[in-house]
Amino acid sequence: MQQKKDITIYDIANKLNLSSATISRALNDSPVINVKTKKRIKDVAKELGYRQNNFASNLRKQKSNTIGVIIHDLKSNFTTSVLTGIEKITTESGYDLIIAHSSESKEKEIANATNLFHKRVDGLIASLSFETENLDHFQPFYEKGIPIIFFDRVEEGLETTKVIIDNYRAGYQATKHLIDQGCKRIVIVTGNLKRNVYNNRFKGYKEALAEAGLEVPKDFFLIKDLSEQSGYEVAQQILKMKPLPDGAFITNDFTAAICMKELKQHGIRIPEDIALVGFNNDSISKIVEPSLSTINYPGMLMGEVAATNLLNHINGNTDLKQMNTIIINSELIIRDSSLKSGKLL
Amino acid sequence: MQQKKDITIYDIANKLNLSSATISRALNDSPVINVKTKKRIKDVAKELGYRQNNFASNLRKQKSNTIGVIIHDLKSNFTTSVLTGIEKITTESGYDLIIAHSSESKEKEIANATNLFHKRVDGLIASLSFETENLDHFQPFYEKGIPIIFFDRVEEGLETTKVIIDNYRAGYQATKHLIDQGCKRIVIVTGNLKRNVYNNRFKGYKEALAEAGLEVPKDFFLIKDLSEQSGYEVAQQILKMKPLPDGAFITNDFTAAICMKELKQHGIRIPEDIALVGFNNDSISKIVEPSLSTINYPGMLMGEVAATNLLNHINGNTDLKQMNTIIINSELIIRDSSLKSGKLL
DNA sequence: TTGAAAGCGCTAACAA
């Protein structure tokens, strides 16, 4: 199976009549090594096709040079953007990435955390699953001093470092916009209120309503899992409401797109009968008709920020404890699905 | 930083007055160890919070227990499905995954290959970038006997193991379907013809046309990069054709969706004026209106098949050389965007 | 600026 023998630093040392220590130092660009020697060593290394053995080096250094990422799902635009951002930063710094996804299951998230702990990641970036109830499974990391940064779905009360957007403000903005368009009976569709992101969007929604002196029945609060299926369900529930709502804030573009299609098929006009605002600025939001107003959620930037801070901490440049919460800007993008007045106000 | 000292097999050995070798064997479920001893060892390991050091074990075994994956893009539904399939299989077998993506760039693909080679992956699963011209960068893997399986975008002539769908047949089916619906002037939008997938879809398209005795002008062959942007471009190009085409086979759902929207905004009726068929069965194809006919592309299954075969080979159960090409079934899904006759034929 | 030598934690050949 193994055709060519692997070249080690000893092979290089032999060839040059130097010690393995010198080779190691040279290949790691140690400043103590003579520049000429360094060059000779690097040339020979290249010539022989040397590749360094990370296992040996990691074993010796007691570092994995690896960052673990736990996310709740692979299939959303938002997640892949975050991953792209993380990857960009970690790659630049020569770190590897292990990506684990929980499929929104508490058990899988716990298994992933355990697994990454055993893999000895040097740091962790995580977004909680829909179901997660506590952070006990991250305890081993804290005990070993392995830094964790949470993003998007975080636990708010605790002393963890987190990168988030202001979901409260986003929820407020989206709802306020619908109110400004003349909506008075606004439905909200959101996720598990245990998760900060959904809870805060919900609070922002309620605040905007309260501020405008609007009251809506309790059954206008639709708590869903934001799957494809729930898009259909939401549409059915809305269609049964009498009188019909005149606006809906659906905190996920994909669910909103499905719901919109279903509503249209039942003769509802968007935005004339019901104005819609989604969430995430998924690529789908531009394609549906009418195009979907939404909250832009800068996933790539979140990933970059999370990774940058984690690496800074690992390299001893910053102390995460001094930095509890980083808030990334998000903004409302107004498109056709919410423009009742036919114009921006 | 490091609060708790790491537990090694020596700590367990000391505590139980056994040798490290026995501990190692027990923890690896070696059958030679006494069942009771094994239980005692495992209990103590758990009690002390032992976690095995993969670096030491990998270094010793000269195996990384890691599979590398090179893909051209993270952001498509198809890719995430493939990854999900690969992950499912590799996780079951206790293998790690390193995922690298080339963003369709030849240079990045080469860098990724080099990187994964240095990381000493035990096997590689790859889909070529848009730009890739040759497979030289995979040569080191072959020289070291590291198995590679290509999927989706592959190089056809060579003696490589590959998992693909029958793109020729899919292209033929899609085009034939449009012809059956009465289309006579059918445009094709496809990607770089150097890539087998696009080339074969194109060949299938031409074959179906030829069989039906239809001829179309050369400018009906639109070779694009299948980006969002190209969706707009295609629509503009189609709108300028006189007389207008009456069908279009757009070999990517996302591009097709954008193009459809653009055409509709210029007053073209789908499917009455132009019937459309996409490719991939992306989730978007169900949401656009009219819903998009497409080719179902079973990404998850492809991932599972590729990973299963790779692992079988690594474990010495099969010889990849005996298995050159694995073809996965795909099928035409007929939706509203291509039903001129208003019914399935 | 370079070298000698120890050891990171584990596995496997060989011995008992």
Add this chain to the structure above:
DNA sequence: TTGTTAGCGCTTTCAA
């Protein structure tokens, strides 16, 4: 069924 021992390839302390 268990133990002894060597060594995987690298980094680093101490010495020169």
